[in-house]
Amino acid sequence: MSKIIVVGGGAAGMMAAAKAAEDGNEVVLYEKNEKLGKKVYITGKGRCNVTNACDTTEFFQSVLSNEKFLYSSIYGFDSQAVMDFFERNGCPLKIERGERVFPVSDHAVDIIKCFERVLERYHVVVKKNTEVTQLLIDENGVVTGVEIKHKERIIADAVIMACGGKSYPSTGSDGKTFALLEKAGHHVNELRPGLVPLEIAEEQCKQMQGLSLKNVTLTLYCGKKEIYQGFGEMLFTHFGISGPLGLSAASYANAKCYKKEWLVRIDLKPALSEEQLDKRLLRDFEADKNKQFKNALSGLLPGKMIQVMPSICKIPEDKAVHDITREERKQLVKALKQMEFHATGTRDFNEAIITIGGINVKEINPSTMESKLVKNLYFAGEMIDVDALTGGFNLQIAWSSGYLAGESAGSEGRI
Numbered sequence: 108m109s110k111i112i113v114v115g116g117g118a119a120g121m122m123a124a125a126k127a128a129e130d131g132n133e134v135v136l137y138e139k140n141e142k143l144g145k146k147v148y149i150t151g152k153g154r155c156n157v158t159n160a161c162d163t164t165e166f167f168q169s170v171l172s173n174e175k176f177l178y179s180s181i182y183g184f185d186s187q188a189v190m191d192f193f194e195r196n197g198c199p200l201k202i203e204r205g206e207r208v209f210p211v212s213d214h215a216v217d218i219i220k221c222f223e224r225v226l227e228r229y230h231v232v233v234k235k236n237t238e239v240t241q242l243l244i245d246e247n248g249v250v251t252g253v254e255i256k257h258k259e260r261i262i263a264d265a266v267i268m269a270c271g272g273k274s275y276p277s278t279g280s281d282g283k284t285f286a287l288l289e290k291a292g293h294h295v296n297e298l299r300p301g302l303v304p305l306e307i308a309e310e311q312c313k314q315m316q317g318l319s320l321k322n323v324t325l326t327l328y329c330g331k332k333e334i335y336q337g338f339g340e341m342l343f344t345h346f347g348i349s350g351p352l353g354l355s356a357a358s359y360a361n362a363k364c365y366k367k368e369w370l371v372r373i374d375l376k377p378a379l380s381e382e383q384l385d386k387r388l389l390r391d392f393e394a395d396k397n398k399q400f401k402n403a404l405s406g407l408l409p410g411k412m413i414q415v416m417p418s419i420c421k422i423p424e425d426k427a428v429h430d431i432t433r434e435e436r437k438q439l440v441k442a443l444k445q446m447e448f449h450a451t452g453t454r455d456f457n458e459a460i461i462t463i464g465g466i467n468v469k470e471i472n473p474s475t476m477e478s479k480l481v482k483n484l485y486f487a488g489e490m491i492d493v494d495a496l497t498g499g500f501n502l503q504i505a506w507s508s509g510y511l512a513g514e515s516a517g518s519e520g521r522i
């Protein structure tokens with residue numbers, strides 16, 4: 108039996124503590140907040156999208172950074188294992204559209220309650236309101252424990268760091284703890300907001316704020332290179348583009364092409380080719396030939412977009428439809444199939460669902476989650492430089508890496 112300290116009582120830390128304690132180790136879990144899993148409470152709009160029930164091979168298509176690093180942990184404790192864990196421990200789950208998994212109750216709090224029961228069953232000592240302020244590392248590069256408030260030193264055989272990233276800092280994961288790891292010699296790849304809205308230069312977004320579009324295709328370019336394409340829903344806001352497509356595009360932008368210029372192209376009519384759309388416009392315009400251009404678009408576009416379309420496609424709004432030239436119709440087709448916006452950046456960590464960047468994966472053994480630099484020090488969750496799209500994938504990463512860290516830190520082979 109080993110004495111194991113887990114730092115951070117979020118998704119990854121709770122799972123790590125549960126596994127290490129289930130394996131018969133003495134576990135103390137430190138959480139600086141007044142309660143466990145503060146971020147888990149707000150996941151999935153309070154419903155907690157626990158995982159995604161897709162095939163594991165498919166799972167990796169939704170991981171943006173360092174997916175290979177996650178092979179051992181995800182295959183070792185996959186979404187089915189996660190679902191079994193919750194069901195076995197009194198939290199029944201259901202699978203919804205897109206293989207997204209939620210508690211049957213629709214309450215994220217039931218996930219926390221489930222962990223509280225498990226941690227109590229395996230006698231994990233949970234120290235809330237306790238921030239870990241130092242790592243104790245001996246002259247041989249072995250972690251020997253941690254320091255908490257008032258410089259109190261707690262000795263342990265292994266320490267698991269599960270302190271999260273930097274997004275939604277009010278939940279406790281404010282990125283401060285990375286400094287302890289840097290002091291220990293680790294490198295932190297630049298932290299960037301992920302799954303966050305895009306900021307757009309053009310005023311037209313603001314004019315369309317509140318407009319939600321369904322069944323559109325959004326493509327993001329970095330320079331000339333396409334780095335993301337998705338089909339689904341998006342939302343115009345007072346600063347730019349949000350909604351599922353906006354958040355995913357921003358993750359790709361910050362993960363694959365940080366601080367460059369990004370172009371967003373929206374296909375409002377992905378089911379129609381340019382020729383088919385042009386034929387439809389000809390039919391519509393024939394029926395509305397005596398109307399002004401702005402009054403001939405209601406069958407084609409939502410109201411808020413009709414107001415801005417004349418400025419986008421450069422056809423005067425009061426032009427009579429029968430006077431619209433072939434060239435102008437082409438401009439309209441282009442605006443409908445390739446509406447362009449310039450993204451100037453993304454919103455910040457306060458609005459980011461996840462953090463891109465973190466502890467460099469080259470410094471962590473992917474088969475155990477142990478640090479390659481400091482013996483008996485382990486990592487789990489969003490602290491590590493891994494991130495994924497929405498759909499339950501980020502929590503799955505937290506559960507899987509937490510499980511593996513808990514299992515390895517407590518294994519006899521460790522010491």
Ligand SMILES: Cc1cc2nc3c(=O)[nH]c(=O)nc-3n(C[C@H](O)[C@H](O)[C@H](O)COP(=O)(O)OP(=O)(O)OC[C@H]3O[C@@H](n4cnc5c(N)ncnc54)[C@H](O)[C@@H]3O)c2cc1C
Binds near residue numbers: 115460487
């Ligand atoms: C609004 C929102 C909705 C989301 N919805 C989903 C979803 O539905 N599905 C999904 O898969 N993902 C979702 N995510 C992402 C997911 O919540 C995170 O990826 C996941 O919580 C990461 O788990 P973690 O344990 O690594 O970090 P966290 O959950 O952030 O936990 C880290 C914990 O460590 C504590 N801590 C930090 N430093 C110290 C220290 N020095 N001492 C003691 N304690 C410390 C913090 O207080 C915190 O409680 C969502 C995120 C947000 C913000």
